Amino acid sequence: MxxxxxxxxxxxxxxxxxxxxxxxxxxxxxxxxxxxxxxxxxxxxxxxxxxxxxxxxxxPSALDPLTKELVYIAVSVTNGCSYCVHSHTAAARARGMTDAQHADLLRVIALAAKTNQLATGLQVPVDPAFDLGAGA
Amino acid sequence: MxxxxxxxxxxxxxxxxxxxxxxxxxxxxxxxxxxxxxxxxxxxxxxxxxxxxxxxxxxPSALDPLTKELVYIAVSVTNGCSYCVHSHTAAARARGMTDAQHADLLRVIALAAKTNQLATGLQVPVDPAFDLGAGA
Amino acid sequence: MxxxxxxxxxxxxxxxxxxxxxxxxxxxxxxxxxxxxxxxxxxxxxxxxxxxxxxxxxxPSALDPLTKELVYIAVSVTNGCSYCVHSHTAAARARGMTDAQHADLLRVIALAAKTNQLATGLQVPVDPAFDLGAGA
Amino acid sequence: MxxxxxxxxxxxxxxxxxxxxxxxxxxxxxxxxxxxxxxxxxxxxxxxxxxxxxxxxxxPSALDPLTKELVYIAVSVTNGCSYCVHSHTAAARARGMTDAQHADLLRVIALAAKTNQLATGLQVPVDPAFDLGAGA
Amino acid sequence: MxxxxxxxxxxxxxxxxxxxxxxxxxxxxxxxxxxxxxxxxxxxxxxxxxxxxxxxxxxPSALDPLTKELVYIAVSVTNGCSYCVHSHTAAARARGMTDAQHADLLRVIALAAKTNQLATGLQVPVDPAFDLGAGA
Amino acid sequence: MxxxxxxxxxxxxxxxxxxxxxxxxxxxxxxxxxxxxxxxxxxxxxxxxxxxxxxxxxxPSALDPLTKELVYIAVSVTNGCSYCVHSHTAAARARGMTDAQHADLLRVIALAAKTNQLATGLQVPVDPAFDLGAGA
Missing domain, CATH: 1.20.1290.10 (AhpD-like)
Structure with missing residues (x-):
């Protein structure tokens, strides 16, 4: 449909x-x-x-083609775009993603979503050491 | 707070x-x-x-440490977790992310979000060629 | 299901x-x-x-019926609600949305998602000029 | 602001x-x-x-007041609404949420986000046993 | 697929x-x-x-099994994870969720999403009374 | 920061x-x-x-400038992009958005998020009447 x-x-x-x-x-x-x-x-x-x-x-750019596909998958999974998860997983495989890399990617995506929830749930303040914008 | x-x-x-x-x-x-x-x-x-x-x-795992941080940033940006965007951008920099790689990462994250919206807005059906699950 | x-x-x-x-x-x-x-x-x-x-x-309200449907679609696409994208695209068409307006809507939805990611990825601080809440 | x-x-x-x-x-x-x-x-x-x-x-309704606040927090964290996370965490505490319950809540919220990503990343098909809609 | x-x-x-x-x-x-x-x-x-x-x-933990399933559903609905909504609604039913509780759960999930949008749309500042982090 | x-x-x-x-x-x-x-x-x-x-x-395009800003706000609120909500609310005001239109916009955004949750929570199947893609 x-x-x-x-x-x-x-x-x-x-x-x-x-x-x-x-x-x-x-x-x-x-x-x-x-x-x-x-x-x-x-x-x-x-x-x-x-x-x-x-x-x-x-x-060709600063990141290699496979890394760019992995990032694309991470965004698509987080946005819940079924079509995009399918098409970019296929693209990553065509660029050589192995099963072990696929599992590793999913581990990182899942861990990130988990700690995103914890940081948001606790409303953890950003450490001043992470700020690069001073003087902007 | x-x-x-x-x-x-x-x-x-x-x-x-x-x-x-x-x-x-x-x-x-x-x-x-x-x-x-x-x-x-x-x-x-x-x-x-x-x-x-x-x-x-x-x-050590199938993906290198910098790639894992880039994926972590992609999820954190998409989830809008301010703390996590800050902490993992700092972590990626500590693992050698250059300004050019940072810009490239943002380009992919932004493009993925854009095409996620287009695929969802049109409700594009998944191509049968992308299905690996047959027989499961 | x-x-x-x-x-x-x-x-x-x-x-x-x-x-x-x-x-x-x-x-x-x-x-x-x-x-x-x-x-x-x-x-x-x-x-x-x-x-x-x-x-x-x-x-009848401050916004016309078609504009309200376009906003509804924008939220539904961003939330990834397949049912709602379908039903409100149909509703927008019933209120006169043309193919050109549909394409224009998708362009704006996609651009917004893209710049949302860039602003969040860079953690751009809000310009003081945008604050209307002073004194609240 | x-x-x-x-x-x-x-x-x-x-x-x-x-x-x-x-x-x-x-x-x-x-x-x-x-x-x-x-x-x-x-x-x-x-x-x-x-x-x-x-x-x-x-x-008074089918769910008790504290359970309703916990669900409210879960949605607010997942949507990244900082204001709502603050106000409903305060409301849950006013209804008796203990530190142990708060930690347990965060554990479930974090686990759910994690498995949401895994199910979406793998595009796991829904088991027919979960479908209650037949005949609708 | x-x-x-x-x-x-x-x-x-x-x-x-x-x-x-x-x-x-x-x-x-x-x-x-x-x-x-x-x-x-x-x-x-x-x-x-x-x-x-x-x-x-x-x-066994600080929250009872049914409450944990309700929270799980709330996160899964908000993330739009179709598989997870199905599997955890089934799990909640297996733990005794009634139709009245299901409707109540949906009412809270829907209200939370609605007020999340209002708070974010107005960018309501967090009341100082809600801050527990002072001195951290 | x-x-x-x-x-x-x-x-x-x-x-x-x-x-x-x-x-x-x-x-x-x-x-x-x-x-x-x-x-x-x-x-x-x-x-x-x-x-x-x-x-x-x-x-100039198929949608007028104010409508495009309203759609932009809807996406930005749903994505929780604080910067973008601020900047595009200001832009909408500069294009003539009244307080009554602002309130109406928020009403639609909030209703859409609410019904998105209900449709996703119930996993409502898409009506065949909404499908325009047959034969694609």
């Missing part, structure tokens, strides 16, 4: 076609996952979202 | 003292941050939480 | 019947969506929830 | 005065906490919110 | 077998719900998570 | 200067709020975030 009607032939729109072609070329795969097919209901939203995803996730 | 009264001399309790000593030894530092001082209002909660934090974060 | 057993004939309870009749009259439709049918397991919860929903959403 | 300007003399409005009088009578205390003083910027919002809070929290 | 492949015969691993046996003995039931079967993909994660769940939920 | 050290003279970087100049020109005001000053620690993050914020919020 989804909240928009799928376009019957999204690639008949040349703007959608151009983005889908770039997704296929970037990923070296013919598979266009549902996120992109659904968001294609608005060409401009598709273009901008893909441009950002490509710039952040598919371009 | 916090929701519990601080114990005036927490280390007079030998169970608290033992945990604080282990924190100092593990971190090679005399600094006990507020999270541990506040949670010390209940010795058993302190003991179990530190035991898990040490096992997950301070023991 | 749901966490309560459905009542086989909810309208045999006159309190449920009265609310369902008011829903039909207010909406000028015979359709009672599942939310109301399930919450009918407790007549008092049904009565109070419908009374509030009617007062807030179906009564 | 707050997002609205405080009314200089809120009880000069008879609708606000009536609600504040009822809060004082219900709680047998002269103290009006900030939540009610701020929400008084709109008399109708104050009236409805207090009416609901009184009906749910201050009226 | 899930993000891991199920182990075909998880109890062939003696560590998994030992935990499953303890779950059956603790609950006096042969039913192992999916959460434990999926998390069994990593024996160490299974062992630690079960040990904590047993210690917190199945061991 | 913040998690990054403020740059002492951010506009000495021509990339930061160009963005700040565009913010001032777009808003017809000399005031640069803290969000932009802090995010300026990484020029590329500043440039991209401002470009998106300007395109979405400051460019």
């Amino acid at each position: 989804s909240t928009i009607a799928a376009r019957p032939d999204p690639e008949s729109d040349p703007r959608v076609r151009a983005v889908f072609d770039d997704i296929r070329a970037t990923r070296k795969s013919d598979f266009i996952n549902a996120f992109w097919r659904y968001i294609a209901f608005d060409a401009e939203l598709l273009e901008r979202t893909w441009a950002e995803a490509k710039a952040v996730m598919a371009t | 916090s929701t519990i009264a601080a114990r005036p001399d927490p280390e007079s309790d030998p169970r608290v003292r033992a945990v604080f000593d282990d924190i100092r030894a593990t971190r090679k530092s005399d600094f006990i941050n507020a999270f541990w001082r506040y949670i010390a209002f209940d010795a058993e909660l302190l003991e179990r939480t530190w035991a898990e934090a040490k096992a997950v974060m301070a023991t | 749901s966490t309560i057993a459905a009542r086989p004939d909810p309208e045999s309870d006159p309190r449920v019947r009265a609310v369902f009749d008011d829903i039909r009259a207010t909406r000028k439709s015979d359709f009672i969506n599942a939310f109301w049918r399930y919450i009918a397991f407790d007549a008092e919860l049904l009565e109070r929830t419908w009374a509030e929903a009617k007062a807030v959403m179906a009564t | 707050s997002t609205i300007a405080a009314r200089p003399d809120p009880e000069s409005d008879p609708r606000v005065r009536a609600v504040f009088d009822d809060i004082r009578a219900t709680r047998k205390s002269d103290f009006i906490n900030a939540f009610w003083r701020y929400i008084a910027f709109d008399a109708e919002l104050l009236e409805r919110t207090w009416a609901e809070a009184k009906a749910v929290m201050a009226t | 899930s993000t891991i492949a199920a182990r075909p015969d998880p109890e062939s691993d003696p560590r998994v077998r030992a935990v499953f046996d303890d779950i059956r003995a603790t609950r006096k039931s042969d039913f192992i719900n999916a959460f434990w079967r999926y998390i069994a993909f990593d024996a160490e994660l299974l062992e630690r998570t079960w040990a904590e769940a047993k210690a917190v939920m199945a061991t | 913040s998690t990054i050290a403020a740059r002492p003279d951010p506009e000495s970087d021509p990339r930061v200067r160009a963005v700040f100049d565009d913010i001032r020109a777009t808003r017809k005001s000399d005031f640069i709020n803290a969000f932009w000053r802090y995010i300026a620690f990484d020029a590329e993050l500043l440039e991209r975030t401002w470009a998106e914020a300007k395109a979405v919020m400051a460019t």
Whole structure:
């Protein structure tokens, strides 16, 4: 079930076609996952979202590609986004995530959520030593 | 402001003292941050939480220590835990996180939250290709 | 799947019947969506929830009906409530939301989530100019 | 800091005065906490919110008053509402919550958040045995 | 759909077998719900998570077993964890939760979420009377 | 307190200067709020975030500027982002939001959060009538 009607032939729109072609070329795969097919209901939203995803996730940067996928999973799990947990777990595996790394990731995500609750429940004040903003 | 009264001399309790000593030894530092001082209002909660934090974060495992801190920050930001964002950003820096890595981390965290909203707003169905659970 | 057993004939309870009749009259439709049918397991919860929903959403007020539905969707997406995203997207469409407005709504929801993460990740202090509470 | 300007003399409005009088009578205390003083910027919002809070929290019902406060804290911690964590922890203490119960509450809240993450991270399918909605 | 492949015969691993046996003995039931079967993909994660769940939920403590389940549901609903809402609603029923208590629980959870939003929307400052942390 | 050290003279970087100049020109005001000053620690993050914020919020589109601010507030309140609630409430006021509209907005945000909890707590199944995705 989804909240928009799928376009019957999204690639008949040349703007959608151009983005889908770039997704296929970037990923070296013919598979266009549902996120992109659904968001294609608005060409401009598709273009901008893909441009950002490509710039952040598919371009060499200070963090390596697998680390970025692990962070993506952590956010998606915490937000409870079922689709995103599925798609980025698959992406992490495609970038080499092992079962042991997957279990380790889940351990950290779970521990973080737990201590987040404890710190919030006690309303622990931030240690002055952690403040880097002085003078801003 | 916090929701519990601080114990005036927490280390007079030998169970608290033992945990604080282990924190100092593990971190090679005399600094006990507020999270541990506040949670010390209940010795058993302190003991179990530190035991898990040490096992997950301070023991060699499938993910390296900096990656684990980045994941911890991602969860803490998404949960809006101010204390935890501060303490784990400091921890990541102590493990070598550069400004460029910090900016990259924030870019991924922000992009993930954005696409989480888009996938949830459209209620995109999960691609069958992402399902690994068949037969369970 | 749901966490309560459905009542086989909810309208045999006159309190449920009265609310369902008011829903039909207010909406000028015979359709009672599942939310109301399930919450009918407790007549008092049904009565109070419908009374509030009617007062807030179906009564002329400072904001127009479509704007209220857009805000409702924004909260529901952020909370990850699949049912609510579906039902209020349908309600917004029934109040005239176009595809262009839907895409615009998603753009704002996604941008807000993104900048929420950046502000929380950096722990940006609130500008004094934004404070209206002085003297309270 | 707050997002609205405080009314200089809120009880000069008879609708606000009536609600504040009822809060004082219900709680047998002269103290009006900030939540009610701020929400008084709109008399109708104050009236409805207090009416609901009184009906749910201050009226005998299937759950006892302390249990209801513990549930309130659990939701407030999970939503990261600092004000609400403070006010409802104080309310729970006023209803007799001991330090041991407070620690136990935090243990359950923290465990729940942790297993929520694990279930979401693995996308565990719901056991058919848990479904009560068949036939609805 | 899930993000891991199920182990075909998880109890062939003696560590998994030992935990499953303890779950059956603790609950006096042969039913192992999916959460434990999926998390069994990593024996160490299974062992630690079960040990904590047993210690917190199945061991006599300051809060009674039903109250702990109600708190667990409150967190799970707020986090939007569908699996956990199902499994802990079933657990609460097994511990005697009546329909009237279930409705009351939902009323408190819903009211808390509502006032969390109001307090956060107004950015209500915390009353000094609620601070117990002075001197910490 | 913040998690990054403020740059002492951010506009000495021509990339930061160009963005700040565009913010001032777009808003017809000399005031640069803290969000932009802090995010300026990484020029590329500043440039991209401002470009998106300007395109979405400051460019005529299918939704009017005030409606977009109301949606932004709704997301920010739900995410518990204190900074964002403050800055976008101020922005909504600058675009003409009245006290009555502010109260109405809060009513809808609070009702949505409440019914989100009820729908999630009951795990209400989505009505087939709400599905637009058939055939996608």
